[in-house]
Amino acid sequence: MDRPQILEQLVAVAKTVDNEFISQWKKNGGKVIGYTCLFVPEELIIAAGMLPFRIRGTGNSDTANADIYFSPESTCSFIRNCFESVISGKYDFLDGLVIPRTCDVASIFAENLRSSGSKLPVIQLMLPHVADESAADYYKKQLLKLKTKLEAEYSIEIPAERLSSAISLCNETRRLQQQFCELFKRGEPPLSGADWSAVMTAGQSMPKEKYNSLLRQLLTCYPPAVSGGAASQSKRLMLVGACGDDSLVAETVEKVGGLLAYDFTCFGGISIGGQIVEGSDWAKAFARFRLIDYPYCAILIGAEEKRKAAITLAVKDYAIDGIIGQWLDCCDATAAGMLILQEEMKEAGVPCMLFKREYMPDSFGQITTRIQALCETLTGGDMK
């Protein structure tokens, strides 16, 4: 089957930072707000009439300027690449940024940006780092403050009805994305793991209405498989851990004859979640969504059971043979998450291979060898 044109369109969105949809949006006088992590409700930005764009370091080639502010000896390469991209002008289409205090280095992003001479308005969002009810209540208050700050910064009002419709819109995105993921349950999925990460990343980089419409059309290209499709010929792997906005691991897995059948990374499976309760209290609903129902971010304490349950469920649903865990050098949160994952998967009897990487690695050779070794172990040394 030929690759649908829509798929190519979405892949193109993920492969760059600026894209045709943003240009169109800007041409129509729209504002774009960048954000760095899932704790920022896209719903709120959409309800404000603006376009949320999740920033990443795609296409960046070095971090020389960012390294002045964020020491490479101490800072993950994701933040350094994002910072470099912003200060070097790749994100000139942004009208502002919302940065939550997710981790130690993200916490200083705004102040360093200001010091670099950037005039981009930045709003900080305070975050709890514990997944429980009282933290959700605290988070709700921070979300309401964020709304007030957005209204003040852009001289707007964000009415309740617009928030409701933004939640419905994003719920529809999540529903479509979940449907898209279902394609990977098939023995022979009609798309590659690289397509998966591209489709997920695109969803965080363009207007939601447009994305939903493209994704809906894309799904029609893949009619339901007859009784789940043929048995998988390849070993089915799952990626867990940091970032996930590139297709490097997926391509590597496929190069050595495996298949990346599920992606539980920050840009991937973690971002999809379920549905936000639609109703009057949007802030409470969003706070509970991220902290109580889907508390998968590596920075959260008190979420181990839910994280483990989600991974175990994906292993079962997607008939996963082995797990690849990736963490970024200098990220204490994901590094610890990997130690925990390893223990949990050992207990569950799921082979697991962990590796540390750079966001933009110079070479992926050693990691390719290790992924190949994992696949060979899974096939008893008999790789196709």
Added chain:
Amino acid sequence: MTVKEQFDGLKAEAAKAMYQLTLAEVPELVAVRRPLVFSVDSQLFPEISIAANLTVDNLILLGGIGIMGPQSQINAKIDKVTDFGIESRACNAIRLAQYNILSGILPVPDALVLVNSACDGMNALSRIAESYKPWSKVPRFIVNVPYGTDDEDFVYLGEQLKKLNAFLETVTGKKTDSQRLHEISVESNKQLQLMLELQELKRARPFPLDFTVLNMTWALKSWVASTKPSLYPWITDWLERALLAGENAYRAGKGLEGISEKIRFLWYDATPAWSSELFPRLTQELGAVCVSNYYTNFYDIPLDLSSVDSFYTSAAKKYVLATPMIRQSLHSADLYCEDLLKSVRDYKCDAVLLGHVGHRTQNAMSQLAREMCQRNNIPFECIGQENFDDRYMSPDAVFDKFKTLFEVTGLTK
């Protein structure tokens, strides 16, 4: 007794008390110390457990800086941690503590207190403790320390501290008598006053204090006290004697014995485990005296005993804004830089040095600190040392960096 003898005596007493924080005590823990409470940060609200005469062991101290002894022993353990499979580049205090849990050398506690502050490393350590299978049935309390410093942030944390008190009472069966808690809190405020007075002496030129004594004050008040609640009155007494010795030294006006003070520097960081290989050499060879660091800056935030609510809220504020490392890691870069400048001015520092690689926040703020120092003509260097592993950057290499900075900025002339 000479001032030096007074300081030496205080150091010897404190070192003996601090030894009880080491892993050497672990086998004893299992046998004699029940209930056993492990906390990722025992600085949270030590007065609660002290009033209940309950020992709270700090997982970081047991794991990292709790290793008192030759540096080679610390390095050997760091290697063991890597061989065990903990490959992260987190601060070694964190890696060692993670290892102590995952390798099973710690006994199963009766209660766990987990917390997200002061850094991602501590947060990660909490996750490790939370998920460690043999501890899965251990009752736990997780504290979310807010990054904000508004009144409502302190109220939010204060409410959690109140619940922490109730949690500890329930799981350990040790009740905190309110009268006793009041007495301990009054004592705690008195200790703080003594520390604030001691801190005033840092302004004097030449520097009259033994820096190790100064460094030990926080360790005693916060760490030793929660491990050995019975030592609380002795700690007050120790602080009184430290202040007296300091005042005697100040009155003598001679500064440190055998040192001709030429340069006063601010070590805007925690003291490295291997500091004995560096700081004495700096004073002896360059006349460079350390006059302040993270752990010797005290803030006038006492416990407010006027009502139950104000009590917990003030404890929260004290933790967030007056605890070394929490204050520097959890808040805005503006506060970090303001504090730095204030220290330089108050203590007449000629240069600022910092740079433990494990301190992610500090490293991310170092350019801001550098720019501020440039604006104020303060010589500045971000070293990039590892505070626990002296092979990452040797004390000699750090010494050379200091020396070069002092030379190029004309401070050695």
